[in-house]
Amino acid sequence: MNHKLTDGGRVLRVGALARVEGEGAMHVAFDGADVADVQLRIYEPPRFYEAFLRGRAHTEPPDITARICGICPVAYQTSACWAVEDACGVGVPEPVRLMRRLLYCGEWIESHALHVFLLHAPDFLGYDGAIEMAADHADVVELGLRLKKAGNTLMEVVGGRSVHPVNVRVGGFYRFPSRTELGRLRPVLERALDDALVAVGLVSGFDFPDFEQPHEYLSLRADHGYPIEAGTEVVTSTGRSFPVSQFAQQIEETHVAHSNALHARLAGSDAPYVVGPLARYTLNSDRLSGVAREAARGAGLGERCRNPFRSIVVRAVEIVEACHEALAIIDGWADGSPPRVEVPPRAGEGYGASEAPRGTLFHRYVLDGAGIIQDAQIVPPTSQNQAAVEADLRTMAAAWSGLDDHALQHRCEQAIRSYDPCISCATHFLDLTVERS
Amino acid sequence: MTTRAMTGSCLVVGIGDPARGDDGVGLAVARAVADRALPGVYVCVHRDPTALMDLWAGRDLVVVVDAVRSGAVPGTVHRLAVGVGETPLPFPAWAASGRGTHAFGLAAVVELARALGRLPEHLVVVGVEAASFGCGYPLSTEVLAAVPVAAEQVVEEVRAHVRR
Numbered sequence: 001m002n003h004k005l006t007d008g009g010r011v012l013r014v015g016a017l018a019r020v021e022g023e024g025a026m027h028v029a030f031d032g033a034d035v036a037d038v039q040l041r042i043y044e045p046p047r048f049y050e051a052f053l054r055g056r057a058h059t060e061p062p063d064i065t066a067r068i069c070g071i072c073p074v075a076y077q078t079s080a081c082w083a084v085e086d087a088c089g090v091g092v093p094e095p096v097r098l099m100r101r102l103l104y105c106g107e108w109i110e111s112h113a114l115h116v117f118l119l120h121a122p123d124f125l126g127y128d129g130a131i132e133m134a135a136d137h138a139d140v141v142e143l144g145l146r147l148k149k150a151g152n153t154l155m156e157v158v159g160g161r162s163v164h165p166v167n168v169r170v171g172g173f174y175r176f177p178s179r180t181e182l183g184r185l186r187p188v189l190e191r192a193l194d195d196a197l198v199a200v201g202l203v204s205g206f207d208f209p210d211f212e213q214p215h216e217y218l219s220l221r222a223d224h225g226y227p228i229e230a231g232t233e234v235v236t237s238t239g240r241s242f243p244v245s246q247f248a249q250q251i252e253e254t255h256v257a258h259s260n261a262l263h264a265r266l267a268g269s270d271a272p273y274v275v276g277p278l279a280r281y282t283l284n285s286d287r288l289s290g291v292a293r294e295a296a297r298g299a300g301l302g303e304r305c306r307n308p309f310r311s312i313v314v315r316a317v318e319i320v321e322a323c324h325e326a327l328a329i330i331d332g333w334a335d336g337s338p339p340r341v342e343v344p345p346r347a348g349e350g351y352g353a354s355e356a357p358r359g360t361l362f363h364r365y366v367l368d369g370a371g372i373i374q375d376a377q378i379v380p381p382t383s384q385n386q387a388a389v390e391a392d393l394r395t396m397a398a399a400w401s402g403l404d405d406h407a408l409q410h411r412c413e414q415a416i417r418s419y420d421p422c423i424s425c426a427t428h429f430l431d432l433t434v435e436r437s
Numbered sequence: 438m439t440t441r442a443m444t445g446s447c448l449v450v451g452i453g454d455p456a457r458g459d460d461g462v463g464l465a466v467a468r469a470v471a472d473r474a475l476p477g478v479y480v481c482v483h484r485d486p487t488a489l490m491d492l493w494a495g496r497d498l499v500v501v502v503d504a505v506r507s508g509a510v511p512g513t514v515h516r517l518a519v520g521v522g523e524t525p526l527p528f529p530a531w532a533a534s535g536r537g538t539h540a541f542g543l544a545a546v547v548e549l550a551r552a553l554g555r556l557p558e559h560l561v562v563v564g565v566e567a568a569s570f571g572c573g574y575p576l577s578t579e580v581l582a583a584v585p586v587a588a589e590q591v592v593e594e595v596r597a598h599v600r601r
Binding site for chain 1 (some may be wrong): 484485487488490491545548549552553554
């Protein structure tokens with residue numbers, strides 16, 4: 001960190017903002033006590049996935065788009081499968097949906113455990129990072145590592161491996177794990193559920209700054225429980241609801257000069273909206289299992305949560321939900337169902353969405369009669385949240401302009417991390433610049 | 438993860454991604470060591486360093502092979518003893534990988550394990566100076582030439598440990 005004076009103004013330059021995925025910078029400019037400008041600048045180069053999907057076969061998006069992210073590949077695989085199957089007019093049988101949900105639970109457990117314990121908890125416990133925190137809170141770090149491992153193990157059994165699973169294909173899976181193989185996961189997941197409940201109690205005791213965000217929340221909503229691998233419709237906190245097929249019409253993506261990731265707005269609105277754990281929980285807390293709802297209540301969460309700093313509590317509750325769901329699917333699993341259906345290509349357009357750990361992830365594909373991709377659109381959660389991150393930073397910077405630069409920087413970083421941004425997905429380190437004049 | 442050879446008190450782990458040029462050198466060296474079929478030595482390759490703490494639990498000697506970037510001539514083979522009682526790795530070595538991304542790098546895992554008291558008694562990192570990490574590229578000529586040299590270094594670590 002270095003400070004310098006320019007033209008009587010004050011510029012604070014902070015080194016790489018840590019514990020976020022991707023390369024970007026946050027610029028906050030003050031004019032006196034007023035916030036003049038806030039920009040989340042994502043300078044990670046565009047990755048052109050949508051462009052190089054064109055010309056590929058309709059069977060390829062799950063494997064290609066999984067490479068967008070090493071932490072949430074299942075989200076990309078799942079949204080891609082739904083969209084291609086939709087384009088081809090094929091519905092998958094219930095066992096395929098359940099196995100997608102089970103695999104997705106593994107990703108939620110793994111991704112949320114990493115974020116809660118290794119990336120976000122150090123903010124609340126007063127450490128620069130997990131390694132420094134480990135010296136004083138070894139039990140906390142061990143709890144997180146154990147949960148993360150449980151998620152990885154589930155992904156390995158269902159997906160073939162934990163990073164970029166290889167068992168997923170359009171129409172279902174190459175093979176289903178057997179009831180016996182799944183049964184071996186039971187003790188691991190039972191321990192994980194116990195650990196997750198401890199985690200909820202632990203993080204709910206942290207100190208949270210008072211802050212309520214006013215933004216519209218958006219999430220999938222499902223008939224079958226808390227939205228994870230799919231939803232029947234998209235809903236928002238202002239009462240909008242539309243089918244996944246309308247996503248591209250309802251969400252307008254625009255380019256802004258300071259970012260390589262597209263910004264997104266809801267049609268007819270200039271205000272930012274938010275996807276992710278807070279939105280999911282606020283719009284679906286009634287869909288949680290009894291054990292997760294009880295844990296949420298014990299942690300002091302109401303039916304809605306609008307404080308981004310408390311997202312760590314919601315993530316912990318979602319780990320509980322994922323463990324509970326995984327156990328329920330395993331207990332109800334019967335061998336013998338075909339692991340996939342054929343998805344013959346046809347000309348058409350298809351849409352798919354799922355709830356990535358960071359929020360709603362939408363895919364759209366246009367196929368020709370041979371199944372060759374003519375057009376592809378991927379709307380990742382982090383790009384949808386960019387405008388809201390900027391708006392929150394603007395409000396926080398104004399409210400906390402009296403804080404010294406170090407304290408303000410810490411609050412801002414903590415706020416950004418509460419979104420668990422995955423900048424790689426949206427288009428790697430964040431530099432924070434505070435300019436005062 | 439692929440495994441060869443038998444279980445034993447010595448573990449050799451190659452870390453890296455074969456699709457990222459010289460990042461695959463750890464895997465190539467581990468395979469060269471596995472081909473020697475050393476008795477009592479368990480050899481495996483892995484893409485994710487965060488799995489290391491579980492892999493090395495209960496082992497007397499662990500040798501981790503990975504690509505490194507120190508500014509030395511590409512193909513240079515480095516040896517770092519980082520086990521219990523050794524000097525911790527310098528902050529810049531692990532800061533980025535332990536903080537900046539969703540993945541923990543090797544150095545960050547070593548220091549996290551040290552903080553948690555989960556380091557093996559004897560842990561040696563054999564590093565091969567990389568030239569490039571280009572997507573889809575094979576090992577560079579310099580790094581490919583260093584594979585047998587690094588493999589010999591690993592074998593020597595095991596022999597020295599057996600003599601102890």
